[in-house]
Amino acid sequence: MALPSTETSRHDNTLAVIRTLRDQGPVARVDLGALNGISSATVTSISTELLQQGLISERPPETPRPTGRGRPKTLIELNAQAACVVCIKLSINEIQLVVGDFTGQVRHSEHHTVSTLTLSADDLAVLLEEKIDAACDQLLGGFQRLAGICLAVQGVVSSQNGTIIWSPALSFRNARISARLTERFHCSVLLENDANCIASVLAAKPDYADCPNMVVIMLGYGIGMSVLINGVPYLGANGSAAEFGHSKYQPDGALCACGRRGCIEAYASDYALYRAAAEHLNLPAGDSAHPSEQQMQALTQLAMNGDPAAQRIYAEAGRALGIGIANILALFNPDLVLITGSGVRGFDAMQATMHHAIDEALVAELRGTTRIESCAWDRDMTCMGGIAMALNATDGETLLESQTAREA
Template sequence: MALPSTDTSRLDNTLAVIRTLRDQGSVARIDLGALNGISSATVTSISAELLQQGLITERPPETPRPTGRGRPKTLIELDPNAACVVCIKLSINEIQLVVGDFSGQVRHSEHHAVPTLTLSADDLEALLEEKISTVCAQQLKGFQRLAGICLAVQGVVSSQSGTIIWSPALSFRNAPISTRLAERFHCSVLLENDANCIASVLAAQPAYADCPNLVVIMLGYGIGMSVLINGVPFLGANGSAAEFGHSKYQPDGALCACGRRGCIEAYTSDYALYRAAADHLALPSGDSAHPSEQQMQALTQLALKGDPTAQRIYAEAGRALGFGIANVLALFNPDLVLITGSGVRGFDAMQAAMHTAIDDALVAELMGTTRIEHCAWDRDMTCMGGITMALNATDAQTLLDSQTAREA
């Protein structure tokens, strides 16, 4: 929207209206005002502009009230085809591409098996360009514009510079990736840590609305964490903050995928659990360095059914996790620590040792009122978070583009 640089409140109000519609779907104008603390006149003016620009649509009025009193409310909603974003999740030997519409819903998803560890930085850039180009050609018909791209990566990334610093999915380090993609596709490109994408989805859920200071720990092939302070992700100087999995549990201990020893990840991740079990238990065949879900389910079931070796391995994982959480509680004093990710399949086998370790590490005063909970991993929230983050980052540009197109 072509707004004077001094009219920031108007832009802020417009963005608030768009994001409320994205979060809640169809809403009446009067309710938008109440939800955002905006006058009815301002909401009416903003919605008129958004209608003209093709960013929202009106739904038929609600059913008339039985009393016949008062006009039924007319609901407005985002036009899902006004813009779209593409989110790419990069993980070990796989990339997933998802198209999200302007309302934040997934319109297309595809997976590709890729030997990521064999790629150079140039190979990865070329591959991403190829896959995004194909998705754009095949799936973006009907959308008014491609607003942005989000690349969600396991590991350490710098969102500010668009650089993948280190990822267990890749054999190279310190590769700038965003600039080339932005130039190729003429849109904003966000580079995000996958745990931050997941945390953004969870933080928006009503169940956690009272937890502005939220820590999300993701268990899976690796161990990730996102720290939200007053609702804002804490990234650190170069984006490497909150690397929980690579904080130390035992100096000179088990080997971690990062190349160092004794990290929490070296005891609690899927590859660490399977590595500790492979020589002692009969497990499904496969790549022991990158265990499949079938392999991990088999190991988890052994622990849950009482196999002493499997129970010992999961107890050690829970102990490492617990001492790590104790450090998080002492450093950040969050409202809630929420544990999720595919690795929560084994949480029941870990949690007793985890809680014992926390109690051993902390006096009660440092534990405070912080809650520790786990969240089922019944859907992969990475791309959903990437879609929302990309849309929120590009809404202002979408407003400007739509205003320019209307005036052309």
């Protein structure tokens, strides 16, 4: 049954207060009202309830200045221990598990080297259960509840029905994973494309506040993309929208990890760049199908130092990106195209031919005023985005559970 409008408004205002405290950190009640368009009386009432439920706490009053007037502001903040979420990033031969607290801060992180391509769907589920169990045994005693789990995956996923449709990290397809984890851990489980997790972090940055229609392209082992329309990720009918890396550059061209030929990824991803370079250059030893960061840094340095073969390879990658971005501009007319990911290390070697390809493909009117920028990959934003998305999806459940516990 739907809540009466007054109760719905109260619930929405309470969630707005929680999320503002998460975004802003400690805030005075009067400032919370101004930030959310809520009356002071409503903020006071909401904060009183949240204090009683243990979801927020008060900081000691600020020390007044000798010449100051009036009482100093008392700041309120989220109780970091009120809940936690787990984010697992699944990529080729690696699983990263991160625990975030109720404020959205990372409290624990671990990496596991796993031969992901040898796992069956059941093997993966068992492995994830084991890793989450171990983390909960170690950390959950410090939190009131495990609110949710986010699984961030390279490849195509259906968030709606919790299915990994296809991933270059896995040998199986169409595996329903969310329902099993939900049953095991009795909490909400989100299944997200890794590029959407990254886009959620970038979209929240003040530098991009004026870009509600935004495209984020992630370069790395593969190539991912997230399309935000009015700030909301566009997922498509089954979650496979925005697969930029698997749109075509050269029909019947280079072999892609998806098994088809001519994809943009087959020219501009790490494995494609390294594959092309290995035929002509002396590069560090390693797995050429899954090049390491050291191998990719060596290749990038050759291009930046003027090696003709390396420069040609990066130029071709830039042209593939440019053709793809030109199609994005014509189809979506976004405010911003933002290029990031670990593969952005080679962006300087690609961007001249990328821009030339865009100019060659589009009339000026179709290119319009869209900004095309790169964003440094100084930290992996995937798990930070997964934590934020899991918290945002479960704040209502945490609020309801804390209210029920208080009334019991």
